[in-house]
Amino acid sequence: MTLEEQKEIQQLKQWLMQSQHQAVISGCNDILRRTREDMRVSQHILKEVLYLKAVAYRLLADVNSAIETLNELISYFPDYARAFQELGYCYLASDRKRAAHSFYQATRFNPALLTAWLQLEKMYKADNQSQALALCQQQIAFLTSLPRALLGATDLMHEGQLHKAEQVCRQFLASNEHHPEAMMLLAEIGIQLKVYSDAEFLLESCVTLYPDNDRAAAAYQNLLSKLGKFPDAVSVAKKRLQYAPESFTVKVGLAHALVGVGELEQAIDIYRELLSENEDRPAVWVALGHALKAKGDTREAVNAYERAIVFADDFGDAYWSLANTKTYRFSDELLAKMILLVDAEATKLDDEIHICFALGKGFEDSADPTRAFAYYERGNRRKKRTLQFDIAKTEKALQAQQQAFTKGCFNKTQGCQAADPIFIVGLPRAGSTLLEQILASHSQVDGTMELHDILGIASSLSHQATPYPLNVSALSNETLSKLGEQYLRQTRAYRQGAPFFIDKMPNNFIHIGLIKKILPNAKIIDARRNPMDCCFSGFKQLFGEGQEFSYSLNDIGRYYNAYEKLMDHWHSVLPGEILTVQHEEVLDDLEAQVKRILAFCGLTFEEACLAFHKTKRVIKTPSSEQVRQPIYKTGMGQWKPFESYLDELKDVLPARS
Structure with a gap:
């Protein structure tokens, strides 16, 4: 401004x-x-x-x-909370039901709005809503117990004024050192600013200072999971369980962490135990469905998602989870119900977004591209307006990688000399899960998951006098080696003992320069797909987190261009070090491409890699069911029925339509 x-x-x-x-x-x-x-x-x-x-x-x-x-x-x-609060005041005199709904929406988007909570308290008392009143009064008590400065900082954070919130919080901590609520709040602000290393340090310190503070432990566990540090998250969850062995939320947290490390049977047992105590837990049904889907038990996963809808028929995540199996087909009756839900005033924004994407998939399966695109576009538009994403900043960040890493800055004798990792990079929905499944079918290769460790190392280098990536060239050989060893140490928990393992985090394409500095012998495979297919497939996907570029056709097209430009740069400064695998060529001639991939990785040919769909392993990406089937080509050209709606994308990718 x-x-x-x-x-x-x-x-x-x-x-x-x-x-x-x-x-x-x-x-x-x-x-x-x-x-x-x-x-x-x-x-x-x-x-x-x-x-x-x-x-x-x-x-x-x-x-x-x-x-x-x-x-x-x-x-x-x-998601502007104060707009809903003001709407509540407007309806107070004429429509108490709408007023209550508006105040409730305000508190969902900004839990620090004390005045909205106080209005809800009056309404819940008048209507004898004892359960809602108890939760409301609990939040009021918490907010009124906060020091005035922290309440203000919390409000600023939820209003998106993160730097102001950080300033207020730091000023408070300067005179109230180690205040637990202030430490947790500053960590949450750090997470929103993506300063993850600082947030992790704050929460780890808070948990150490206040070991019986479960809110701090829960926040720490959630951050560890967000960063992909699932073994550490399991450790924190087990400690929480010692303090509160009967706690429902702690048990759910442990199950979530166990899914993260691939201990699916244990997680499923916990979910089922909790549901046996009380079936009316829709979020647990969805979590159970995710674990079953990752295990490969799609039929049971679908049953779990459908049970979630029984107990909460407006639970958007359940509908999207059904659609996200990629094999489920919605009935006409269920599609009609979803249309009513998505337009209902009482439907929450997050549920609306999830149902929009599910409706898009439902109508696409019904060969109705007009209605399908309308819902895809609506879901993307609503999602994008909840994000603070600027494609121009991302383009600059990718350009900075090109400036930081030139041909002369790489030395294969520096860094950790281990050759264990095989990185599969690229854009989401480009076929990386298929390549991972092929390689993970080899006896010498462990499949893992989308590991966050390179992103974490990059983040830890970001907040120095000379920021990442410009500071990497100044790192000593000792530091580079330690960072490579740190990566291997952190990822060891995901391996099963094979000499090689796969890291399939697509966004690592940005950090190839860093990877090759700390792990010069690592193999890198770039999963590439027809741009229109890749971009439109990303536009149709509601991601769990990240991939903010995917919620606009213009953004995703510009991101694809920036990705291609950066990959061209990596090829020029690291000749022969990256293998580009075109998805369509894998579909056309599987055996030739498999042999090419294995040769690049220094692996002998094994027939199991051709029968990849028979390999049983944990897969947590949207393509999990697709790679459990033999090769098929129905995914090619899926954008073509939607061509008349994709001019914005085609204008960004003019030579590729």
């Missing part, structure tokens, strides 16, 4: 405090007119102006205009 824009907003707020409501509305309309003419105006301005305009209308008792303005605001920013 420019200084001039800040002055305009401040003037509007001053008029509002002086009850010059009409002046606020006129001033807002002037800014909005300019905003719509100049799309370079910041989104923050649009949010602030529409909000102030709505408040001014409500204070003028023009509730209808206030509601209309708020609905426009929410269409742009569907």
